[in-house]
Amino acid sequence: MSQSWEEIADAKRRSVLESIPQKWIDADLKSKMIQAGYTSTKAYLDSILPQEEVAITSLSVGQLQHQISSGKLSALAVTSAFCHRAAYAHQIVNCCSEIFFDEAIARAKKLDDIYASTGKTVGPLHGVPISLKDQVDLAGKDSAIGFIGRLNKPKDTTSLLAQELFSKGAVFYVKTTVPMAMMAPETMSNIYGYTYNSLNINLSSGGSSGGEGAMIAADASPLGFGTDIGGSIRIPSSHQGLYALKPSTGRISYLNVTNSASGQEAFPSVIGPMGKSLEDISFITKLIVDAQHWVQDPKVLAVPWKDTSELKERKLTFGLWKYDNKVKPHPYIDRALESVSKALKEQGHEVIEVQIPNHDSIMLTASQVYGADEGYEILTECKVSGEPVVEVVADCVPNNSQNPITVNKWWDLCNKVYEEKQQFLSFWSGTSKKTKSGSPIDGIICPVWPSASVLPISPPTLNYTCPFNLCDCASVVFPVTKVDKDIDTPDSSYKPTSELDRSVQEAYKPELFDGMPVCLQVVTKKLEEEKALTLASVINGCL
Numbered sequence: 001m002s003q004s005w006e007e008i009a010d011a012k013r014r015s016v017l018e019s020i021p022q023k024w025i026d027a028d029l030k031s032k033m034i035q036a037g038y039t040s041t042k043a044y045l046d047s048i049l050p051q052e053e054v055a056i057t058s059l060s061v062g063q064l065q066h067q068i069s070s071g072k073l074s075a076l077a078v079t080s081a082f083c084h085r086a087a088y089a090h091q092i093v094n095c096c097s098e099i100f101f102d103e104a105i106a107r108a109k110k111l112d113d114i115y116a117s118t119g120k121t122v123g124p125l126h127g128v129p130i131s132l133k134d135q136v137d138l139a140g141k142d143s144a145i146g147f148i149g150r151l152n153k154p155k156d157t158t159s160l161l162a163q164e165l166f167s168k169g170a171v172f173y174v175k176t177t178v179p180m181a182m183m184a185p186e187t188m189s190n191i192y193g194y195t196y197n198s199l200n201i202n203l204s205s206g207g208s209s210g211g212e213g214a215m216i217a218a219d220a221s222p223l224g225f226g227t228d229i230g231g232s233i234r235i236p237s238s239h240q241g242l243y244a245l246k247p248s249t250g251r252i253s254y255l256n257v258t259n260s261a262s263g264q265e266a267f268p269s270v271i272g273p274m275g276k277s278l279e280d281i282s283f284i285t286k287l288i289v290d291a292q293h294w295v296q297d298p299k300v301l302a303v304p305w306k307d308t309s310e311l312k313e314r315k316l317t318f319g320l321w322k323y324d325n326k327v328k329p330h331p332y333i334d335r336a337l338e339s340v341s342k343a344l345k346e347q348g349h350e351v352i353e354v355q356i357p358n359h360d361s362i363m364l365t366a367s368q369v370y371g372a373d374e375g376y377e378i379l380t381e382c383k384v385s386g387e388p389v390v391e392v393v394a395d396c397v398p399n400n401s402q403n404p405i406t407v408n409k410w411w412d413l414c415n416k417v418y419e420e421k422q423q424f425l426s427f428w429s430g431t432s433k434k435t436k437s438g439s440p441i442d443g444i445i446c447p448v449w450p451s452a453s454v455l456p457i458s459p460p461t462l463n464y465t466c467p468f469n470l471c472d473c474a475s476v477v478f479p480v481t482k483v484d485k486d487i488d489t490p491d492s493s494y495k496p497t498s499e500l501d502r503s504v505q506e507a508y509k510p511e512l513f514d515g516m517p518v519c520l521q522v523v524t525k526k527l528e529e530e531k532a533l534t535l536a537s538v539i540n541g542c543l
Contacts, residue, residue, distance in 0.1 A: 004386070005148045005190065005385040005386045005387040008148050008151060008152075008385060009148050009151075009190055009191045009387075012148075012151050012152075012191055013191070013192065016090075016096060016097070016098065016099050016192075017091075019098075019099035019100060019101065019102075020087045020090075020091075020099060020101070021087070021101070024084060024087040024088065025087075025091070026088075026091065027091075029088060029091045029092055030091065030092045030201075033092060033201070034201070039200050039201050039202060040198070040199050040200060040201075041089060041092045041093050041196075041198040041199075041201060041214075041218045042198050042199060042217060042218050042219055044092075045085055045088055045089065045218060045219070045220075046219075048088075049084065049085060049088070052081075053080075053081040053084060053085065054219075056073065056077065056078055056081040056082075057081050057082055057085050057219040057220070057222075058219055059222065060222060060275070060276055060277040060279070060280050061125075061128055061222050061223050061275065061277070061280040061283065061284070062277065062279055062280060062283065064078060064127070064128050064222060065124060065125075065126075065128065068115075068121065068126055068127045068128070069121050069126065071115075073127075074108075074112050074115075074127070075107075075108040075109075075111040075112050075115070075126065075127025075171065076105065076108040076109055076112050078108070078127050078128070078129065078171075079104050079105060079107070079108035079127065079129055079171050079173065080105065080108075082129040082173065082220060082221065082222070083101040083104060083105070083129075083173055085218065085219060085220040086099070086101075086131075086173065086174055086215065086220040086221065087099075087101070088220075089198065089214070089215060089218040089220040090174075090220075092196075092201070092218075093195060093196040093197070093198050093201065093205065093214045093218065094177065094192055094193055094194060094195045094196065094211075095176055095177055095195050095198075095205070095210075095211040095212075095214040095215050095218070095220075096174045096175070096176060096177065096211065096215070097134040097142070097144070097174075097175045097176060097177045097178070097191070097192060097211065098134070098138075098141050098142060098174060098175035099173070099174050100141070100172070100173060100174070101173055103172070103173075104129065104171050104172065104173035107171050107172075108127060108171055111126055111127050111169065111171070112127075121169060122168075122169045123167065123168035123169040124168055124169065124283075124287065125165060125168040125169040125170040125287075126168075126169030127169060127171060128169065128170055128171065128222065128223075129170070129171045129172075129173050129221060129222065130165055130170040130171065130172060130221070130222075130223055130224060130225075131172075131173070131174050131175070131176055131212060131215050131216070131220075131221035131223075131224035131225075132162065132172065132174075132175050132176065132212075132224060132225055133175065133176055133178060133209050133211070133212050133224070133225055133226045133227060134146075134175045134176060134177060134178045134211070135178065135182065135227065135257055135258045135259060136159050136161065136162055136175065136225060136257050136258075136271075137155040137157055137158060137159045137162070137256045137257060137258055138155065138158050138159070138162055138172060138175070139154075139155055139156060139157055139158045140154050140155070141154055141155060141175060142154055142155070143155055143175075143258035144191065145178055145180075145181060145182055145258055145259070145260060146178050146179050146180035146181055146182065146189035146190075146191065146390075147180060147181070147189075147381045147382070147384070147385070147387075148190055148191055148384075148385035148387045149381055149382070149383075149384025149385040149387070150381070150384075151191065155256075155258070157256045158256065159253075159255060159256040159257050160253045160255040160256060160293055160296060160297055161225065161252065161253050161254075161255075161257070161271065161288065161293075164253075164287075164288060164291050164293070168287065174215065174221070176209070176210075176211030176212045176214075176215055176224065177189070177192050177195045177210060177211030177214075178207070178208050178209070178210070178211060179207045179208050179210070179390065179392050179393060180378065180389070180390045180392075180393050181260040181377070181378050181381070181393055181396065182207075182208040182227070182229075182232065182259075182260055182269075183208065183229075183230075183260060183261075183370070183378075183393050183396045184207045184208055184390075184392035184393045184396075184460070185206060185207050185208070185230070185231060185232070185235050185392075185449075185454075185460050185461075185462065186204045186205075186206065186207045186210065186392045186454070186456065186457070186458070187204075187205055187206070187207040187208060187209075187210025187211055187214075187236075187392075188207075188390050188391070188392045188456075188457075189390060190387045190388070190390060194456055195207075195210045195211050195214055196214065196456075197214065197217070197239055197240060197453055198213075198214045198215075198217035198218035198220075198240055199217055199240055199241065199516060199517065200453065200512075200515075200516060202455070202512065203239070203453040203454065203455060203456075203512075203516070204239065204453055204454045204455065204456055204458070205217075205236055205239060205240065206235040206236035206237075206238070206239040206240070206449075206453065206454075207232060207235065207236060207392070208226075208227070208232040209226025209227060209228070209232050209233055209235075209236045209274065210236045212224045212225070212226045212236065212274055213226070213236025213237055213239065213240045213242060213274060214236070214240065216240070216242055216274055216275060216276060217240035217241065217242060219276075222275065222276065222280070223273060223274070223275040223276070223280050223281075223284060224273070224274050224275070225271055225272065225273055225274070226244070226271070226272065226274050227254075227257070227259075227269045227270065227271045227272075228246045228269065228270055228271075228272065228465075228469065229267070229268065229269035229270075229469055230366070230370070230462050230465060230466045230469055231448070231449070231462050231464075231465025231466065231469070232269075233245070233246045233272050233274060233477075234246055234448045234465050234475060234477050234521060235448060235449055235465065236274070237274050237448075237477040237519065238448035238449055238452075238477055238519040238521075239449070239452065239453040239454075240453075240517065241479045241516075241517025241519060242274050242275065242276065242477065242479070242519075243274070243275055243276065243277060243278045243280070243281050243476070243477060243478055243479070243536075244272065244273065244274040244275070244281065244476070244477040245272040245273055245281050245285055245474070245475070245476050245477075245529060245532070245533065246270060246272050246468070246469075246473075246474065246475040246476075246477075247270050247271075247272045247285070247474055247529045248270065248472045248473065248474050248526045248527045248528075248529065249267070249268055249270055249299075249472050250299055250300055250301040250303075250527075251270070251289065251300070251301065251303065251474075251527065251529055252270065252271050252272060252285075252288055252289070252293075252300070253271075253288075253293040253296075253297040253299070253300050254268075254269070254270070254271055254297075254299065255293075255296070255297040255299070255300075257271060260377060260378075261373070261377060264369070264372075265414075266369050266413065266414050266417045267366075267369065267417060267469050267470045267472060270469075272285075273285060278476075278478065278533070278536055278537060278540060281476070281533065282533045282537075285529060285533065286305050289303075289304070289305045289529075290304075290305055292304075301527070303527055305530065306530045306531075307530075308530040308531050308533075308534040309534070311442070311531065311534045311535065311538065312534065312537070312538060312541075315348050315349055315350065315437075316344075316349045316350070316442045316443075316535065316538060317349065317350040317351075317352070317431075317435045317436075317437060317439065317440075317441045317442050318341075318344060318349065318350070318351045318352075318441060318442060318443055318444070318445050318522075318535075319351075319352055319353070319354035319431060319441040319443070319444040319445070320337060320341050320351050320352065320353050320354065320444075320445050320446070321353075321354050321355065321356065321444050321445070321446035321447075321464075322334065322337050322353065322446070322447075324355075324356075324359055324463045324464065325355075325497070326359075326360075326463055326497055326498065326500075326501065327450050327461050327463050327497075327498075327500060327501050327504055328450065328494060328496075328497075328501060328504070328505065329447045329450040329451070329464075330450060330451045330452070330488070330504075330505075330508050330513075331488040331489065331490065331491060331508075332452065332481070332482075332483045332484070332487075332488040332513075332518050333447050333450065333451075333452075333518060333520075335481065335487070335488060335518075336480040336481050336518045336519075336520055337445065337446075337447070337520065339480060339481060339543070340445055340480060340520060340539060340542075340543065341445075343539075343542040343543050344538075344539065344542050346542070347541075347542050349538075349542075350435060350436055350437065351445075352431070352434050352435060352441070354427075354431060354434075354441070354444065356424065356427060356467060357423070357427055358420060358423040358424065358427070359463075359467060361420060361423075362420050362424070362466070362467045362470050362471070363462075363463065363466060363467070365413070365416050365417055365420055365470065366462075366466045366467075366469070366470050368413055368416075369413060369417065369470075370396065371396065371398055372404060372405050372410060372413065373404040373405075374397075374398070374403050374404055374405070375389075375396055375397030375398065376403070376404050378393065378396055378397055379397060391457055392457065395460065417470060420470055420471070421470070421471050421472065424467075424471040425471075425525070428440055428441065428525060442524070442531070442535060443522045443523055443524045443531070443532065443535045444522070444523040444524075445520055445521070445522050445523075445539070446464055446520065446521060446523065447464045447520060447521075448464055448465060448477055448519055448520065448521045449461065449464060449465070450463070450464070450504050451504060451507060451508065451513070452483055452513050452516040452517065452518055452519075453513070453516060454507065455507060458503070458507065459500055459503050459504075461500065461504060464521075465521075468521075468523050471526075472526045473523045473524060473525060473526060473528075474523070474524045474525070474526070474527070474528050474529040474531070474532040475521045475522070475523045475524075475532060476521060476522050476532045476533055476535070476536040477519050477520070477521050478519060478520060478521070478522065478536050478539065478540065479517045479518070479519045480518050480519065480520055480543065481517075481518045482515055482516060482517055482518060483510075483513045483514055483515060483516045483518060484514065485510035485511055485513070485514040488510060488513075489510065490505070490508055490510070522535045522536050522539060
């Protein structure tokens with residue numbers, strides 16, 4: 001007799017928990033946290049874990065590198081600390097899709113043996129734990145991408161990205177949760193349920209790289225990799241105060257990374273790093289680009305790493321995109337934008353306000369690309385196990401028709417994407433008419449999401465992320481400030497433009513959001529990842 005989808009999902013959840021050492025299992029951990037008065041998983045874990053472990057897991061990748069390479073910390077001590085914290089974080093916020101601590105410990109011991117015998121590290125990531133979004137293939141592990149029908153079908157091959165990280169000394173120990181099909185700005189599936197925000201258990205971790213964001217925000221990972229086709233790296237990073245890079249297509253290899261809508265090339269998903277420091281994001285991106293994966297992956301562009309340090313020596317010009325005239329950001333995001341603008345101007349940089357003229361048509365075109373198969377793939381995958389479509393991806397199955405558009409209509413849609421990109425470039429070039437220098441803006445500073453996070457099961461608002469996917473821009477997320485309930489009061493005079501806008505405005509409860517990080521993004525043109533990272537560094541320096 002075949003198992004029901006509920007039984008298969010339950011078995012997987014139990015399997016993940018059973019991968020955690022029994023001494024680290026506490027079925028009451030989440031309730032204990034709440035009873036102790038904590039809403040932040042990170043703060044709670046800081047209070048209950050051994051302080052020597054807390055000290056380790058608070059370190060950035062750069063700091064871990066130094067401590068390990070100098071012999072002050074062993075790979076085993078570092079790996080054990082992150083495994084312990086990841087075990088606890090998962091039991092509270094539900095962030096791990098695969099756990100394999102035993103393999104990680106064995107790997108760390110081997111790395112320590114090499115260091116002891118040679119006095120050298122195997123590479124710049126020697127002993128550094130790296131977490132990976134569920135879809136990043138590791139041989140012997142599932143990449144179910146939120147579908148029950150894909151469980152218990154381990155991959156035969158490890159992704160090129162993971163191979164590169166491993167060769168440089170990285171230790172893999174977890175894969176992280178995603179929503180069904182990875183097509184939602186929140187993380188929820190019938191396998192693992194809902195993934196919560198590590199800084200506020202009442203809020204969402206975001207999506208689709210929500211498990212990754214929650215892991216890093218809980219200090220259960222120093223750095224990880226997510227993917228982004230509509231904001232899926234940037235949204236979880238923004239919701240949890242992280243730094244992150246959404247690169248352009250073809251900059252980082254997607255080879256042997258499982259995907260939904262695989263083969264969709266109008267504006268495909270990209271993969272990029274998420275972490276606790278901008279220096280870590282820059283370091284890991286350069287490390288990967290320098291590996292020249294265009295030799296092995298024909299989709300990677302042969303674009304070597306560029307030195308953009310000269311940007312720090314000159315005055316820059318930024319476009320400030322504050323509001324798309326559709327969904328108004330919460331007051332604290334306005335405050336963050338004004339704070340950044342003021343700080344840049346005080347250092348002699350120019351800031352002009354901009355609007356993306358074809359924003360509405362970009363959003364319409366993007367929605368047509370996302371829904372081109374009318375939900376066929378999601379419904380087909382769900383039929384394998386009999387599971388229902390989860391609520392957070394319901395928009396991807398608009399008519400339940402399973403009737404994909406024709407090839408000719410797809411070609412027309414691809415041409416429309418091309419037209420939108422041309423208009424966007426024309427807008428960017430045209431900013432030269434508004435700047436004092438007579439040159440186009442160097443980058444755009446804007447919100448990532450209209451709020452610091454959302455309550456579970458909220459309407460999707462991709463207005464500030466999706467345009468930069470379709471236009472294939474590079475984008476860096478960076479934290480600016482925190483919500484202050486006493487300063488960031490709702491604007492009672494504002495009249496919402498739509499029901500969506502109304503729901504966003506009504507969702508702002510100052511007491512609930514108080515203390516949450518407020519992030520922005522700085523956006524550059526296609527294949528300007530180095531420039532985006534440098535601009536973020538300049539902004540950080542001004543703040």
